[in-house]
Amino acid sequence: MKYDVIIIGGGPGGYVCAAHCARYGLKTAVIEKRELGGTCLNRGCIPTKTLLFTAGLLENLKKSALFGLKNAGGEADFEGLRKRCEAVVSSLRSAVAKMMKQNRIDVYQGTGRVLSPSLVSVEKEGESKTLETDHIVLAVGGAPSVPPIPGSRLPGVYTSDSLLSELPEVKRLVIIGGGVIGVEFAEAYRAFGAEVTIVEMMPRLLPPFDTDLARHLAAVFRKKGIRVITGAAVKAISEKEGALAVSYGLGEKEESVPADAVLIATGRHAETKGLLSMDADMERGCFKVNDRFETSIPGIYAIGDIVYGGIQLAHAAEAEGKAAAAAIAGKPCSIDQQLVPQCVYTIPEIAAVGISEDQAKKEGIPLKTSRIVMGSNARSLIADETGYMKIFADKDNHLLGAQLFCKDADNLISEVSLAIANHLTTEDFLKVIRPHPSVEESLGEAAEGTLLK
Known part of the structure; x- marks a missing residue:
C-alpha cells in the first residue's frame, strides 16, 4: 500500500x-x-x-x-x-x-x-x-520517567499511568515531584480525603512557572492541608509492616514520611x-x-x-x-x-502565556506589570475562589504576557494569547466590553493597570 x-x-x-x-x-x-x-x-x-x-x-x-x-x-x-x-x-x-x-x-x-x-x-x-x-x-x-530510587518498584508505588489505571483508594499519598502532574494529583486526592505530601527536589513547586505562581500555589495547598516539602532529594522508598515510607534528605538531615501509596511524578x-x-x-x-x-x-x-x-x-x-x-x-x-499557553488544573486553575516575569528579569526586558487580586471580583467571590491576575506590557503598551491564578483561568488565557499574537496594545485590549459579573472583567482591570505604570 x-x-x-x-x-x-x-x-x-x-x-x-x-x-x-x-x-x-x-x-x-x-x-x-x-x-x-x-x-x-x-x-x-x-x-x-x-x-x-x-x-x-x-x-x-x-x-x-x-x-x-x-x-x-x-x-x-x-x-x-x-x-x-x-x-x-x-x-x-x-x-x-x-x-x-x-x-x-x-x-x-x-x-x-x-x-x-x-x-x-x-x-x-x-x-x-x-x-x-x-x-x-x-x-x-x-x-513517565522513573528515577533510580531504591524501592521504586515496590507494590503501592505508582507512575501517573498506573495510578490512573488502578485509581487506588488510599488514606496517605506521598507524591515525588511537584510539577504539573504532581500538583494536579495532589489536588484531586486531597479533595477525595487523603493526607497528601509533595516532596520536590527543586526549591519550589512548578519549576517551569514563575516564582510568584509557585509561591501562591504552595500557600493555597498548605491552607488545604497538603504538605509541601521543597529542596528535598528522595533517598529511598521502603516497606515495613504493610506500609510504605519515603525517606529524603533536607539540608543536613534525613527525614521520612509514611504512606499507603507513592506516586512518582518526576517528568516524562x-x-x-x-x-x-x-x-x-x-x-x-x-x-x-x-x-x-x-x-x-x-x-x-x-x-x-x-x-x-x-x-x-x-x-x-x-x-x-x-x-x-x-x-x-x-x-x-x-x-x-511563546504563544503556547501553559495550564495547571488545580483549584483554582493556573494559566500563563507569553513572557514571564522570571524570563524578563533574566533577559533584562523591562515590563509594565499590573496585578489584580480576585477577592474583589464578584464571580470569584460568589464561587468562594481566590487568586490573582497579572498582565505584562512593554513600554509602548503592547501586551507581552499574562499569568492567571483564578477561576476559569484555562478558558480565559486565550484572550491574552489572541492579543499578543496580533500585537495589540493595552488600549486595543480595552476596546472589548466584558460582561459583568464575570471573571473575565478582571482581565480588563489588570490590563488597565499597566497604563498607570
Missing part, C-alpha cells in the same frame, strides 16, 4: 496531523500500538481532568453551608470515579475513531518502525507488514528507542527539527513530546501536527512557541 503520509502515533499530535493531511487531499495512514488518542486521552489529560472536576464538586459540597445548602456533604466513590473516567475516555476515543473514518484515514494497529524515508513497518503479535510512503510524521509521544521521557533504523540528529532522545518540524532526514517530521526543546503539552502537539501537515502539503506554516 502506498501513502502520501504515514503518521506513527495516534495521540493528539498524530490524529490532528492526520486529519489536516487528509483535508489537504493527501492519502494518509496512522499507526498506533495502543489506543487512539494516545497518552492525553487515555492515560493523562482527560482522565486527570475528569478527576479534578469531581474534586472541585467535592470541595464545594464541603462548603455547602457557605452557599446556603443543608445536608449537601459528599464523599468520593472510587468505583464511581473509575466508571466516570472510563465513560469520558471511551466517548472521546470513539469520536477520534469516527473522525478517522470520516476523513478516510487508514488506521493500523501495531508498532510502527521507520525502515527508510519511504518505508515503514507495522509489527503486531509477531507479524510484520511494510507500507510505502512519500512522507513520515513521528508522533509517538512519551512515557520521549519513547523514541528503536523507532528509526537510521541515524538522525537527536538530543537526549528527542529529535532536532527545523521550523517546519522536519528532522535532519528529509521527508521525516517529528512533533509533540519527542521534539527537542519543545513543550510537552497536548495542544502544543496539535499545533505542531497542523504545521507539519501544512509543510507537507506545501502550505505556509509557523508556530510561535
Whole structure:
C-alpha cells in the first residue's frame, strides 16, 4: 500500500496531523500500538481532568453551608470515579475513531518502525507488514520517567499511568515531584480525603512557572492541608509492616514520611528507542527539527513530546501536527512557541502565556506589570475562589504576557494569547466590553493597570 503520509502515533499530535493531511487531499495512514488518542486521552489529560472536576464538586459540597445548602456533604466513590473516567475516555476515543473514518484515514494497529524515508513497518503479535510512503510524521509521544530510587518498584508505588489505571483508594499519598502532574494529583486526592505530601527536589513547586505562581500555589495547598516539602532529594522508598515510607534528605538531615501509596511524578521521557533504523540528529532522545518540524532526514517530521526543546503539552502537539501537515502539503506554516499557553488544573486553575516575569528579569526586558487580586471580583467571590491576575506590557503598551491564578483561568488565557499574537496594545485590549459579573472583567482591570505604570 502506498501513502502520501504515514503518521506513527495516534495521540493528539498524530490524529490532528492526520486529519489536516487528509483535508489537504493527501492519502494518509496512522499507526498506533495502543489506543487512539494516545497518552492525553487515555492515560493523562482527560482522565486527570475528569478527576479534578469531581474534586472541585467535592470541595464545594464541603462548603455547602457557605452557599446556603443543608445536608449537601459528599464523599468520593472510587468505583464511581473509575466508571466516570472510563465513560469520558471511551466517548472521546470513539469520536477520534469516527473522525478517522470520516476523513478516510487508514488506521493500523501495531508498532510502527521507520525502515527508510519511504518505508515503514507495522509489527503486531509477531507479524510484520511494510507500507510505502512519500512522507513520515513521528508522533509517538512519551512515557513517565522513573528515577533510580531504591524501592521504586515496590507494590503501592505508582507512575501517573498506573495510578490512573488502578485509581487506588488510599488514606496517605506521598507524591515525588511537584510539577504539573504532581500538583494536579495532589489536588484531586486531597479533595477525595487523603493526607497528601509533595516532596520536590527543586526549591519550589512548578519549576517551569514563575516564582510568584509557585509561591501562591504552595500557600493555597498548605491552607488545604497538603504538605509541601521543597529542596528535598528522595533517598529511598521502603516497606515495613504493610506500609510504605519515603525517606529524603533536607539540608543536613534525613527525614521520612509514611504512606499507603507513592506516586512518582518526576517528568516524562520521549519513547523514541528503536523507532528509526537510521541515524538522525537527536538530543537526549528527542529529535532536532527545523521550523517546519522536519528532522535532519528529509521527508521525516517529528512533533509533540519527542521534539527537542519543545513543550510537552497536548495542544502544543496539535499545533505542531497542523504545521507539519501544512509543510507537507506545501502550505505556509509557523508556530510561535511563546504563544503556547501553559495550564495547571488545580483549584483554582493556573494559566500563563507569553513572557514571564522570571524570563524578563533574566533577559533584562523591562515590563509594565499590573496585578489584580480576585477577592474583589464578584464571580470569584460568589464561587468562594481566590487568586490573582497579572498582565505584562512593554513600554509602548503592547501586551507581552499574562499569568492567571483564578477561576476559569484555562478558558480565559486565550484572550491574552489572541492579543499578543496580533500585537495589540493595552488600549486595543480595552476596546472589548466584558460582561459583568464575570471573571473575565478582571482581565480588563489588570490590563488597565499597566497604563498607570
